[in-house]
Amino acid sequence: MTPTLRRRVFLAAAVVAAALLLWGLTGLPPFGVYEGPYGDVLNQVAVAERKATNVVASVTFDYRGVDTLGEEFILFAAVIGVAILLRARRDEREEPPDEDAADRRAPGTSNAVRVLGLALVGPVVLFGVYVVTHGHLTPGGGFQGGVVLATGALLVYLSGEYVTLRRVSPEVLLDSAESVGAAGYVLVGLLGVAAGATFLANVLPLGQPGALLSAGTIPLINLAVGLEVAGGFILLLSEFLEQTLVIRRPGEVT
Amino acid sequence: MRLLPYLVAAWLLLVGLYGIVTSRNLVHAITCLSVAQSSTYILLLSVGFERGGTAPIFLDVPVGTRAVDPVVGALTLTDIVVGATVSALLLALAVQAHKHHGTLDPERFRSEQD
Amino acid sequence: MIVLEVAVFLLVAAAGTAVALTRDPLNQAIVASFYGLVLGIMFLVFQAPDVALSQITVGAVALPLMILLALAKVRALEGGRGDDR
Numbered sequence: 409m410t411p412t413l414r415r416r417v418f419l420a421a422a423v424v425a426a427a428l429l430l431w432g433l434t435g436l437p438p439f440g441v442y443e444g445p446y447g448d449v450l451n452q453v454a455v456a457e458r459k460a461t462n463v464v465a466s467v468t469f470d471y472r473g474v475d476t477l478g479e480e481f482i483l484f485a486a487v488i489g490v491a492i493l494l495r496a497r498r499d500e501r502e503e504p505p506d507e508d509a510a511d512r513r514a515p516g517t518s519n520a521v522r523v524l525g526l527a528l529v530g531p532v533v534l535f536g537v538y539v540v541t542h543g544h545l546t547p548g549g550g551f552q553g554g555v556v557l558a559t560g561a562l563l564v565y566l567s568g569e570y571v572t573l574r575r576v577s578p579e580v581l582l583d584s585a586e587s588v589g590a591a592g593y594v595l596v597g598l599l600g601v602a603a604g605a606t607f608l609a610n611v612l613p614l615g616q617p618g619a620l621l622s623a624g625t626i627p628l629i630n631l632a633v634g635l636e637v638a639g640g641f642i643l644l645l646s647e648f649l650e651q652t653l654v655i656r657r658p659g660e661v662t
Numbered sequence: 663m664r665l666l667p668y669l670v671a672a673w674l675l676l677v678g679l680y681g682i683v684t685s686r687n688l689v690h691a692i693t694c695l696s697v698a699q700s701s702t703y704i705l706l707l708s709v710g711f712e713r714g715g716t717a718p719i720f721l722d723v724p725v726g727t728r729a730v731d732p733v734v735g736a737l738t739l740t741d742i743v744v745g746a747t748v749s750a751l752l753l754a755l756a757v758q759a760h761k762h763h764g765t766l767d768p769e770r771f772r773s774e775q776d
Numbered sequence: 777m778i779v780l781e782v783a784v785f786l787l788v789a790a791a792g793t794a795v796a797l798t799r800d801p802l803n804q805a806i807v808a809s810f811y812g813l814v815l816g817i818m819f820l821v822f823q824a825p826d827v828a829l830s831q832i833t834v835g836a837v838a839l840p841l842m843i844l845l846a847l848a849k850v851r852a853l854e855g856g857r858g859d860d861r
Contacts, residue, residue: 411684411769418683422676429672438664440713447710447731451718454732455725463718463729464826467736479740486747493754497761539829545721547825551743555833562841618721637743641838644750648845651757652852663778670785674792681796689801689846693808696839697792700815703831704788707822717823730823739830746834746842753846760850 459614460544460623468549469629473608477593480633484590487640494647496655505570505653517566525567532560540634544623550630554637561642570653573646582643589636596628667708674701688756688766692749699745703738710734777821784818805843812836 409417437443450463450471460466468476496502540553565573600609608625615622678698685691710731716723718732760766791811798804812835819828 415684418680422680426672426676429675430669433665433668433672436668436709439667439708440664440711442710442712442715442731444731446733447712447718447729450732451720451729452726455720461719461721462826463720463732464735464739464824467732468740472733472736475737476740479744482744483747486744486751489751490754493751493758547717547719547829549739549826551740552826552829552833555743555830555838559833559837562837640747644747644842645845647754648750648842648849652845652849663782666782666785670789673789677793677796686799687801689843689850690799690804693801693804693843694796696808696835697795697811700792700811700835703815703827704818707819707824707827711822715823717825719825735824735827738824739827742827742830742834746839749839750842753842757846757849760853766850 455617458610458623458626459617460626461617462544462546462549464547465544465549465626465630466623469626469633470608470610470623473597473629476629476633477597477608480590480593480636483637483640484586487586487643490644490647494651500655502654503656522567525563529560529563529567532563533557536560536634536638540630541620541627543630544626545618545620550633550635551637553630554634555641557634557638558641558645562645565645565649570649573649577642577646579646582639582646585635586639586643589632589634589639592632592635593629596625596632599625667704667711671701671705671708674698674704686767686769688759688768689753691768692752692756695752696745696749699741703741706734706738781821784814784821787814788818801843801847805840805847808843809836809840812839 442448450467454463454466454471455461458466458470460470536553536557536559538553539548539556540550543549543553561573561577564576597608600611601607603609603611605611610624610626612624612628614624617623621627675698678694678696678701681694681697682691685694710733712728712730715728715730718729718735720727720729756766759771763771765771788811791807791814795804795807795811798807812831815835816828816832819825819831
């Protein structure tokens, strides 16, 4: 199928799809009018039932905790997939990292970038830990905080070299952090079973809304998810960097 | 105005699909896929929006103030992070495809005869 | 705030179209980062700060980063063309 023919067939199909979408979307209530009962009911009862002031977090990790467990395992599986796909193949070998490209004409990393990167690593990691631990109080949680923590590792690479990143986050540490995070979620769920309730029931003491130690199992799950997402993203970053800087085929130039 | 966010979501879906269909580079197609995915986030959040409502965080506002729907926010925020990880998996596949075929252009992929 | 909402929606539609119509993947990564930021602002207008935080960290930082890393590896495999970039 030639590209022009493909484009024409797609445009014809897109017109039909657009007509169907338009017909379906005009049946929705107008934008800004919320009719469904779930949101209003949850906003009324969630703080009193779970003592977590962030209702979105209590929905994610408590009311619909099994969905989030499934999503976390999608993330886990995707990171494993990347690690498998980007391993060194038979005709490739690992060499010491070559930081500068052979044909590079731009200047190297300037000292201002290095200093700023190093200075920002501490605040970024602290902010990431804050977002993870306060997920049940203010906007945030394990997913967002985990990505912020991974950004801290990226700053380490930008202000140093690849070997610096390797030394700060060795493979063993990343693998174990990710596995502990993924298993931790399931273990917290089994805690509910062990206490006689259902899987992922909120069985720990609930405390007062607004306190840091409140909302039962939600802070624990936040920590587990934060560990897993941070480990996963740093692993992704180091896998791609390893492919570019370390693994070489014969006849390949950086 | 009553339909604008839904129209934006439908437009982004079709534009993303157009980008994938007419793509000459696998990495370009993966980025267009993420645009098409973001249309679903827009649709979800605009279904749950309530005009005059605030964010569903009750740390400093009393319980009972009108707030937007928290369920769609919960669905969307995990979706965003997981979608990025799956895009990383697709990028790794694209890199390995380049090693095998020597090009990222899907038009020039042939079967195993070359 | 109707004007703000309409402006943000139109900006999102324009940025999304720009991402799909930019053919060169390196330029597209930068435009995708801008699109992620604009989407984050739109989620803030939607009164969903959790989602906005998620989108800004992922869509403006993590995803363009991985696209750039994949492009760097592909460029290395192609023998390091002598671009002026």
